[in-house]
Amino acid sequence: MAKRQRAFANLPTGDTRSGKLTLRISLIPESVAEEDFLGILESYVNENTPYEEKTATRNTIILWSYASTATSADSGFCVATVTFREIPSVLLHSQSIDLQGAEEPIRVLVDSHFIGLTPLNSPLGEVTVDIIAVTGLAGHAFGSWKSRNTAAMWLRDFLPEHLPTARILTYGYDSKLHKSDSNASIRDFSGRFLETLKTARAREREKYRPMIFIGHSLGGLVIKQALVMAARGNKEDRQIFLTCYGLLLFGVPNRGLHIQALASMVKGQPNSILVNDLDTTSKCLHHLHQEFCDHFKFEDSPIVSIYETKLTRTVVESPEHGVWERTGPLVLMVPEASATYAGPTEKTYNQFSIDADHSNIVKFSDRANQDYLNIRQRILGFVEEAPDVIKKRLAASIQCKKPKSKSYVSTC
Numbered sequence: 159m160a161k162r163q164r165a166f167a168n169l170p171t172g173d174t175r176s177g178k179l180t181l182r183i184s185l186i187p188e189s190v191a192e193e194d195f196l197g198i199l200e201s202y203v204n205e206n207t208p209y210e211e212k213t214a215t216r217n218t219i220i221l222w223s224y225a226s227t228a229t230s231a232d233s234g235f236c237v238a239t240v241t242f243r244e245i246p247s248v249l250l251h252s253q254s255i256d257l258q259g260a261e262e263p264i265r266v267l268v269d270s271h272f273i274g275l276t277p278l279n280s281p282l283g284e285v286t287v288d289i290i291a292v293t294g295l296a297g298h299a300f301g302s303w304k305s306r307n308t309a310a311m312w313l314r315d316f317l318p319e320h321l322p323t324a325r326i327l328t329y330g331y332d333s334k335l336h337k338s339d340s341n342a343s344i345r346d347f348s349g350r351f352l353e354t355l356k357t358a359r360a361r362e363r364e365k366y367r368p369m370i371f372i373g374h375s376l377g378g379l380v381i382k383q384a385l386v387m388a389a390r391g392n393k394e395d396r397q398i399f400l401t402c403y404g405l406l407l408f409g410v411p412n413r414g415l416h417i418q419a420l421a422s423m424v425k426g427q428p429n430s431i432l433v434n435d436l437d438t439t440s441k442c443l444h445h446l447h448q449e450f451c452d453h454f455k456f457e458d459s460p461i462v463s464i465y466e467t468k469l470t471r472t473v474v475e476s477p478e479h480g481v482w483e484r485t486g487p488l489v490l491m492v493p494e495a496s497a498t499y500a501g502p503t504e505k506t507y508n509q510f511s512i513d514a515d516h517s518n519i520v521k522f523s524d525r526a527n528q529d530y531l532n533i534r535q536r537i538l539g540f541v542e543e544a545p546d547v548i549k550k551r552l553a554a555s556i557q558c559k560k561p562k563s564k565s566y567v568s569t570c
Contacts, residue, residue, distance in 0.1 A: 179242050179309055180300050181249060182276055184227065184267045186236040190259060192224040192280075195238060198257045198264070206248040218243045223314050225277035228327055228358045237277055239300065241309045272299035272330040275358055278311075279318035279326045286323040287368045287403070287544050288359070289537065292351070294375025294409075295420075295436070299330025302374065305523035312522045312530055313372075320534060324541050329354070333376060333432070335420060336482055341428035344376070344435060344442065348383035355384070356394050365394075366552055368403045368544035370537065374520045375492070376436070378410030378500065379443070382450045389453040399453075400551055403544035404460045405500065406536060408512075408520045412447055413496040414438030415516075416489045419472035423482055438496070451502040458547045461504040462536055465497035466490070470515040491516035 186195055200219060221241040227233065242249075249255070249268060256263040275290075276299060291313055293302045304311040313326055331347050332340065359365055373381045388399035417437050424430045435442040472486030498509045512519045512529045522530035 179245060180270070180311075181240050181242070181245065182269050182272055182300075183238045183240060184235065184269075186238060186266055187259075187264060188226065188234050188236050190236070190264065195224065195236075196222065198259065199240070202255065202257050203246045203248060207246050218246060221309055221315060223278050223280075225280045225325075228275040228277045239276065239278065239314060241311075271332075272328065273332060275327050275329050275354055276300070277325060277327050278314040279321075279324075281325050282322040284323065285325045285367065287325070287370060287541050289317075289321070289324050289326045289370045289372065289541075290355075291326075291328045291372040292374070292377030292380055293328070293330060294373075294377045295333050296335045297330075297333065297374065297377065299328045302517075303328065303520055305518075305521040307523050310524070316522070316525050316530065317534060317537065320538060321541055327358075329377075331380070333429075335423050335429065335433070338424070338427055338429040341431060343432060344379050344383050344446065345387075347376075347380045348387060351380055352384045352387055352391075352395065352398065355398050359398070365397050366401060366548070368548040369398075369401050370404050370406065370540045370544060371402065372406045372408075372537075373410055374408045375410060375415075375516065378405070378407040379412075379446065381405065381407075382410075382454075382500070383446055386446070386449045386453055400555055401548050402454075402459065403548055404462070404540045406462045406464075406533070406540070407497070407500050408464045409466050409492045409497050409516050410463070410500060411436055411492045411496050412443065412498075412500050414440055414443055415492045415496065416472075419474065419486055419489075422475070423473060447500075450500075454501050455503060456551070457503055458551070459503065460508055460540070461501045462508040463498045463500050463504060464519065464533075465494045465509070465511050466492060466516050466519045467511045467513050468515040468518075470517065 183199070190198070196219060203218065219240055220243055223239045225237055227235045227237050252268045254265055254267050256265050258264075291299075291303060293299050300311060300314075303313050310316070313328060318324075318326060329351060331350065333342070333347065355369075359367065371381045373379075385399055385402060388395040391399075414437050417433055420433045420436075421430065424433050434440070469488035470491045471484040472489055473482045473484055474486040475481070476483050476485075494511070498504070510532075514521070514529075522533075524530075
């Protein structure tokens with residue numbers, strides 16, 4: 159921790175929203191300790207960096223996380239997220255590298271896309287709750303949660319120190335807009351997300367662990383659809399549904415968002431259907447909302463909805479360069495009426511605003527940021543209450559499944 163705190167003094171500034179300064183390194187054998195891995199990685203960079211880059215890349219690792227893989231099937235491996243002052247050229251386009259371990263070379267995978275689940279911390283002792291963040295439309299599972307003014311990302315660099323028994327993960331999926339050849343729908347994204355959750359929680363001790371979901375924009379809809387599918391699914395699906403304790407939703411377009419500029423960007427592409435499904439007139443969103451309200455009726459599961467109060471600059475295509483730039487008109491992407499009342503049990507006291515635009519509503523630059531402190535307090539309350547609530551819910555579910563005798567009257 160001391161090393162990480164010292165690094166904060168010289169964090170880079172600038173627009174790093176796409177996560178370009180952070181890489182995910184996976185398939186690290188768990189026998190390799192965190193400090194040993196960082197030393198091995200730094201040695202690899204130093205040995206393979208051209209002489210003219212040596213000065214620029216010195217002390218280039220500034221922030222990191224190191225945790226056991228999120229997937230039970232890959233137990234025995236760790237995953238690191240490593241933020242660089244400047245990514246060395248030797249890592250920039252690498253998909254795998256061979257690091258020299260204590261006894262033999264270690265082949266690890268390197269990526270910057272962060273697709274799938276990525277653990278962001280190493281809990282102390284027994285894990286009591288999973289916190290899973292799902293990014294929004296055309297989002298990045300790491301970069302979209304990070305302030306543009308610093309390399310620190312609050313889910314990785316601020317929150318874990320206050321939640322020693324929580325496992326914090328971020329989930330990424332490919333929902334890019336421009337030049338997309340995918341026709342994936344909200345249901346497709348949610349189906350893959352649900353399968354990923356079951357794979358990550360396959361062990362017996364993980365199946366009944368409470369979950370807290372954090373969703374931004376489309377990510378909140380992906381979470382809601384996944385919970386509907388889980389409620390209607392098999393035993394493993396139902397376990398996902400029953401162990402969901404609470405939702406923290408940022409700018410989620412429950413009743414649609416401003417799509418005009420986005421529709422222009424995807425015109426003629428397969429993903430134009432996805433964008434149209436996010437319109438304020440969308441029957442898809444109306445149907446999803448009704449289904450979610452029909453299933454997620456837990457009075458003991460809080461839904462917190464946060465809405466934006468600043469306008470967002472829309473994208474327009476530059477006539478000179480043919481690229482899409484944020485130079486269009488200012489619009490309120492997701493109004494309060496769309497971002498609130500995400501479920502049937504949502505209370506008005508669990509609705510509040512953040513004075514930011516649609517993108518920056520989930521970006522907190524430092525630990526002292528008041529919006530971050532407010533969100534952290536909500537999450538702390540969730541983590542404290544979730545284990546007892548889910549334990550009672552699961553016990554009641556088992557009771558409902560018991561054979562009914564003539565003298566037994568079910569209240570389920």
